[in-house]
Amino acid sequence: MKTKYKKIVVAIQTAFITSLVCSALPSYASDTELYKAPQTSVTTIMFMLDVSGSMNPGSNDYGENRIQSLKNGMLKLLQGDTSQGIERLPDKLVVGLSEFSGTTGRIDLEARALGQEIDIGTKEIYRVSTSATFYLSRDLTRVNSRERYSTQTRTRRYSWSDWGNWSGWSNWTGWSGWSGSNPSASGEFVDSKVLGNTITVQECIDWNNINNSNDPSCKTWADSTKTLADLNGLNSTSQNQYANPNWSDQGGWVNIGSSNQTYNDVVTCTSSSWGTCYEQTNTRTNTESQNQKKSQTATIAGQVVTTYTGNAKDTHRNKMIRAVNALTAGGGTPTAFAYAEVAAYLMGQSTRNSSGSGFVSNVTNISGSTRYLNPETITSTKQCNTQGIYFLTDGVPEYGRNNSSLNIMRESLNDSGFRCTSDSLGGSTPYYNSSNNTNNWTCIGEYTKRLLKGGSNNPAGVSIKTAVVGFGSDMTGTPTSNKANDISDAKKWGILGGGGYYPGNNDADVVASVNAFLKKLQKYIPPVTTGSITIPVDNLDTQNIQPWGYFPQFDPAPDAQVTTWIGNLKKYQVVDNIIKDRDNKIVFDATKGISVDDPNDYWADTSIKKTITKIVQENNVDVEKEFEVRVGGALSQFKLGNVNNIERTIYTDRKVGNDGTTSSIGNDKALLQVSSADLKANNPTNNFSIDTKRGYLAALFGYNVTSAMASNLTTSNSDAANTSFVNFLTQSNATLRQMGAVMHSRPILITQKGTTQFDAKTGDLSYKDRDDLIVFGTTQGLLHVIRAGDSATDSNAGKEVFTFVPNEMIEKQSKGFLNQENQGRNLEYGVDGPWTAYTEYVTKSGTNASEPVVTVSGGKQWLYGGLRMGGRSYYALDLSDVTSTSGKPKIKFRISPDDAAAYSPISYMGQSWSKPTLAWINWQGSRKLVMIVGGGYDPIYENIGTPTSSSIDKGAGVYIFDAETGSVLWWASANAAADKVTETNVSNMKRSVVSQIKAIDRNSDGLVDHLYFGDLGGQLWRVDLDSSNQAGKTANLAKRVTRILNQSNASDVPRFYSTPTFTIHNNGGSLFAVLTIGSGNLSSPMSETNKNDALYAVYDKDVTRRNLSVLKDSELNSVDINSMTTGSKQLVKNTDGNTATSFSFGGWYYPLGSKKRVLNDNIAIDSDLYVSIFNANIDIDDVDCYGGVRGESKANQFCLPYGQCTVLSGNTIVVKNRPNEISLGKGNIGISFGGKDKNRGLVLNFPTTESLTNYTSKTKFISQRWYER
Known part of the structure; x- marks a missing residue:
């Protein structure tokens, strides 16, 4: 028995099936238009x-x-x-x-929306007061003077006819003492000022002359919840305000210049008794004056008041305020x-x-x-x-x-x-x-x-x-x-x-x-819960699909003006191709096409409940009734607040400096854990207590922080604001139980360990004591890692192991951490991209010698994923040391096009939509693990129109990164320079590539030989890689880049958002490949444009040729196949979807019909092709108060390779009808495959009367890079 496990291998089904059955969740674009808000309740x-x-x-x-x-x-x-x-x-x-x-009532002010605005021209709008300390100086000046006197006299002669002569001047008296005048300040100057942390923003609610354009002055100010960022672009003037300062002398009086002497004569008379002046006295005054100054300084607290002017709008709110103020009794x-x-x-x-x-x-x-x-x-x-x-x-x-x-x-x-x-x-x-x-x-x-x-x-x-x-x-x-x-x-x-x-x-x-x-x-408008089941392959025994399905749920709120939609993830069992809860009840309402209100999923903490109010009909009258239902799912297991020092485990790549500045930690570093205690008291290892975003981070621990409190911390570091925040973080305020929507980030299963069991009688290999984790992102901006549970009764199932919140999410959309009622107005998408894992297991001895343990401890467990419409970054995380109860994750690297140098390869990338494909290539003579992704999504496609023929989209091309360091190894695009070792210029590769890249190993040597992908310009590409030792050294990694399908010149250019399906077939002894891909405008799935989409099946007759690597371009067969040409490159129309197209043509296409689209990956198995076709013609009545999901999806089955279904009747091949389409539900629902053991088939949300085919996989043994330690 020991020998049996000396080298462990795992049984899996054929490779292409394994990769396909995971395609369970739709690849939505900005498809929020699929969710119609209820007619807005005002x-x-x-x-x-x-x-x-x-x-x-x-x-x-x-x-x-x-x-x-x-x-x-x-x-x-x-x-x-x-x-x-x-x-x-x-x-x-x-x-x-x-x-x-x-005796009467009176209507003072009409009813209008408080935010309704009336333009009143240029006025003062906002006033911001910032605390400040002013350092002042001034000069005092005065005149210092002294005087002395001299006199002379003369007497009228006796005849009174004239005066006698003046006597001589007397001697000058001595100088008087100096006497200073009252000092005067010559000016007051602000030498410098230091701004404080107290900032008050006020908004004008009434103006002195509201109808006078020449008077912009505000009459009444009121506190506002606006931040400084909201005031950008407005004209402003600032004014220093402070009280009378206490001045301090800086030295004594100092003379200014030379003194000045003046003389002044004053003549006085001595009169006789009869009034005649008989003696005159002339008194001369000599005055000496000296200008002086003295410097003073003062320090005083005050504020800088900045008034912002702009195009003012009087609001109904302001009118209400004025009307209330005017009330008298x-x-x-x-x-x-x-x-x-x-x-x-x-x-x-x-x-x-x-x-x-x-x-x-x-x-x-x-x-x-x-x-x-x-x-x-x-x-x-x-x-x-x-x-x-x-x-x-x-x-x-x-x-x-x-x-x-x-x-x-x-x-x-x-x-x-x-x-x-x-x-x-x-x-x-x-x-x-x-x-x-x-x-x-x-x-x-x-x-x-x-x-x-x-x-x-x-x-x-x-x-x-x-x-x-x-x-x-x-x-x-x-x-x-x-x-x-x-x-x-x-x-x-x-x-x-x-x-x-x-x-x-x-x-x-x-x-x-x-x-x-x-x-x-508030009128209850029931939220619409929708999504698609994900049924993962068993990582330890990949021939089997697990019987468990993970159902992402979210409540669309398209008109709510919130930062994030809310959601949940629940675990169900697949029973007879139907999703059921642990009460063995169907979880989908077949009539409504959405989830029932109170399913009992396998992760539910049944003690956590919520009350919903529903409108039900009683006696043909709508009646509001309250119902208590389970919250269920991972959300019900969230820890709120801090109980016995236990709280949510939250990691981030955000670091805060001693001065409060923030940045991201470097590559290959342990993530930083943030705790609620760190938000309240200084922890010098992370400084989160001075993080201006700490109010928002507190909400992730369940504290129901208001937007006012969180916003106040971003603009003010005052002691009062911080004290209020710290005092708020009590268990009584830990009432916020909220998760972002799980929209496009398909849950993935990673397994950290398991104990091997072998049944000698049956030859079956199984695993016990498993440590299975589920990983998924949400629109809230978080990546969650949840315990899957190793049985139906595991009490730890659904509990969160940890959550990763990227720094860029904290910077961009932290308002989404708050209660929905307190969030911002712009919808954000968070961590909404699909993720994947690369795993290497190590075999260790278990407690039983015949039952070895396989584990990632000592091996590798690496996660890779992007953000989709949440941003342009890709992240790689290392969870090799993580278990459901211990360990700490690391960040391997972050690829950030936003921070890239201009004209560098990654600067051309768009939003990170592609699910990373992990594969091995021969790079410079050595095997190298790589991450392969499309260039990404260009938001220009949010507009219904298409790009011009000469423009190049963001995200045009394909990229190969080193999976260990994140460095670019090779890329191809119209943006690339002339062919070099590390890049390939393809002049027609101008359109965004958003899907996962299909990687093909043609010779089972473990190295990728070919890549397939479509783009948003109606083109399907094949890249042939060089596996020689010179690749990446002296030779370009790509031998050739071939456009095998070219519908770019069609009247309605198709858009390919999904991954092509690759299958191999035999035509008269010659092998060829069929690439199938469906088109559909996923950015605007309900639009009238591009109404005529199709399913395309392209014959690739070159990829199986042994001498492909040495063929000239002119010798290729499958190049620029299209529906507009004739001959061997013609794509033949398969009108009914069941008419054969011979091998002599380039392939076939099935027109879907007006406003029908393929928005998800297809699944091919045993020459059957399953396609989810979305019908945008099915819409919702515009007067519906309840809103809901627009469109519907149905599973269609086609036959490969030639597009016709046949059956062998005796020795005769006869044509059979295509199976009837099967309803998948409302909205955009993808194909889900699952089953039990080695049997698999289509999994539905609710029962169907149609016959379902079950497929039994064949077993083959492939080494999974397990190794002994």
């Missing part, structure tokens, strides 16, 4: 607010300033309050304002009349002819001459929308004498037959306002029911819910006897209206009640 809410006198503090018994509390709450809803974690009401919410007091409480008024507005009716009406004709956007202009969102044709009245009152109803609301309600309903009864309200006694209240409560009750029922019950034909808020202590405290019944009916009123009753006393209660009402207004 919510309209009208606020009817009490502004009666008792809302003032001096007019109620409790001194409560209710009007201010109401306004504060409304403003927090409209503007948001990050300090309290309050998100502002969404832009798409349709809101209007009305208020009531005195005074008057009575006409409850029933106000209710009728606001309802009349919503229904587009009038109250103008009734007593107590608040209708005013011809008010812009509110009323016409005779009736209200109701919101556009409220029409009977928009049944998906919801609408409601938020009625806030602080007191019991008050009416004038004998004033009944019956007439105003009749007019608003346009129904003179409306009656008020006490069936619901008004049946108690006494009421505060005697019979008036009794009558009006009865009317309110019946009116409320008419609004709620909708249809023919009210003129709008829609259901209008009512929420009632009892505000203030009068409504929330213990009522006095004469008000008790009024308050009781108010509570019943809210419940009767379907919106609920909410007591409140402050602004927080206003916020809470509005949000609660909005939840009641």
Whole structure:
């Protein structure tokens, strides 16, 4: 027995079958158009607010300033309050304002989407205040002076006729002391400033002269959730702001220049008693002055205020803010009349002819001459929308004498037959306002029911819910006897209206009640769960396909304006070609074509549940009902928060420097693990506590971080922001259970170890104690590694081993880590590409000598994959040391075209769509493992048109990389230079190559000889590789690149997104290959363009020729085959899909019909070809509130090689009909093959009445590069 395992080999079926049965998941492009959102559900809410006198503090018994509390709450809803974690009401919410007091209700502001904009020209829009420390300087100046004096006198002569002579000057007196003038500052300068981390962004909500284009100034600023990045492109001016500084002298006074002396004479008189001047004295003053200065400095905290101007748009939100600020209180409480008024507005009716009406004709956007202009969102044709009245009152109803609301309600309903009864309200006694209240409560009750029922019950034909808020202590405290019944009916009123009753006393209660009402207004629109099953080959015994299927699920949200769609991955069993759960129930609804609501998959933690609300029909009426269902799948196993120091294991290639700068770690390095503790407290080994993206990363651990909190950390490193974040990371806030959509990243199985068992009686080889892992990416930007489970009852099955989040995902789409309600508006695709694995096993002794263990420990387990529409990178990860319970992954390399030098080979690559093909080649005389991929996808194909003939797409060509280092070994493209050892110029290879590359070993030496692939320009290529020792040295790796199919000149150029199928056939003793590939515009699968797609079968008569390597190009047979020519290169039309095309032609094609397409890989087995044909003619009714998946897929079977199905009847070959097509389900569903043991066949999501063929594989032994240690 020991000898038997000296050299282990594995039984597998023939190579081409093994490679094909894995093709289970569709190769979608940007196919989000396949998922039609439900007709958008828009919510309209009208606020009817009490502004009666008792809302003032001096007019109620409790001194409560209710009007201010109401306004504060409304403003927090409209503007948001990050300090309290309050998100502002969404832009798409349709809101209007009305208020009531005195005897009427009034419509103040029409209902519009809060985000609706009106262009008002160039204005100040945003203001950003950044904390700063200013370093100031200034010079003080003064005049320092001193004086001395000298005098002379003269006396009038006796005759008084003239004066005598002046006497001589006296001696100068001594100088006085220096005396300085009051100093003056000659200027104040900011020598430097250091900006702080506190940044506040504000948005203008009101302008001083909104209609004056010459005055751009803002009147009122409000806090905004915008970031600095949102303000790029706007004009800005900055201003330093700080208080009066405390100046410090820098030395004493310093003279400026020379002193200056001046002289000034002043003559004075001495008069006689009769007033005559008889003596004059001339006093001369000598003044010496000296200019002086002194320098001062100051340091002061302040802020830099930058004002941004641009094309301003006034929003309805701003109008609401201004209207709320303008509310004043005074008057009575006409409850029933106000209710009728606001309802009349919503229904587009009038109250103008009734007593107590608040209708005013011809008010812009509110009323016409005779009736209200109701919101556009409220029409009977928009049944998906919801609408409601938020009625806030602080007191019991008050009416004038004998004033009944019956007439105003009749007019608003346009129904003179409306009656008020006490069936619901008004049946108690006494009421505060005697019979008036009794009558009006009865009317309110019946009116409320008419609004709620909708249809023919009210003129709008829609259901209008009512929420009632009892505000203030009068409504929330213990009522006095004469008000008790009024308050009781108010509570019943809210419940009767379907919106609920909410007591409140402050602004927080206003916020809470509005949000609660909005939840009641949300109409449930069931998400569509769709996908295709993946059934992997057993890695340890590749002749067998596992009986397990992995079903990727996602909920399309095409109109939701979120960063990522959400999804899950579930494990089911394949039983009799059907997917079933562990309760042996079918998991797909055959009628609806989508998954059932509550399957019990093999990974489900059944204790993790969620409540869904569904609309069901009861008595032909749509009724909302709640159902509790299992979350199921890997998502149900996610750890939330940190319990007993156990949390999700998350690795990244992101590193953070000591200064907070970020970058990616280098090649062949261990990935960095990030923990929630690292986000809160400094860990010098990773510095994640200063990572500006830490708020978003926290969401991956299940903490339901708001967008405001996460965004605040990216713009502010203030202690307050960080403290708020750290305090939030508690277990009570770990409520976010979310996974991105598993759309295009097909789950793959990798096996880390298994113990060999051999049954001597049957000769069967099997494995126990397996460590199977499932790897897949999601649109959230993560790569997940999950325990598959080694049995149906494995309690660890479905648990996450680790998650890898690339640095570029953190940089590009970290908003997608948050709860969907808090995400950004642009859909991102994350890690959405298909991945593959390269494995080398080592054989080790087990506990039983006859049962050796095979393991990757000491061997190799390398993963390779791209991002698809998530980016252009390819990653290689090393999981050789990883098990389901231990080990740490490494990054081998990252190929990043975004960072490549201009004109370098990888700079021409597009989005990384190709599933990597791993193979061995002879490179410079040695065997080398390589990764082969197409050049990628050019986003130009997102436009329905096609590129010009002269242009070269991004992603045009094929690339071969060193699978260990990621370096480019060889590439071919129209972008390549003239032929060299490492590149081949192919002038017609101008179109994107997005599929997996088909690699063929023609002589079973383990080295690839040929590559096949199609492109988006209707071309199919073959590359013949050189396997000599000179390849990569002196000889080009490619012997020849041949275009074997050329449909580039067809009227509708076909696009090939899928991998060609390669099969070998015998024609009269001569072997030839058939390449089959289907066309279809996967970028726009529902479009009207390129309507005439086809399935192409091309005869390659050269690849099997022994002397192919020495043939001249002119000696080739299979070159530029097309449908437009004749003769040996003609592609013959196979109209019915069952007409033979002889070997003398170039092949055949089957036209699919208008708007039918092949969007997935085909599967060939035993000369049968299975093709999934997508039919875009099957669409969804545009008025469907529920949305769903567009199109449908059906499995079609064709016969190879000549396109005709035959059977041997005796000695005669007769033609047989092609099997009937088989429904695969709604949307784009690929072919899935699976089975049990060595038998396999088509696997379906739901049963079919059609006959299914089962195939039994033949066994052959091929070494799998296992080796002894």
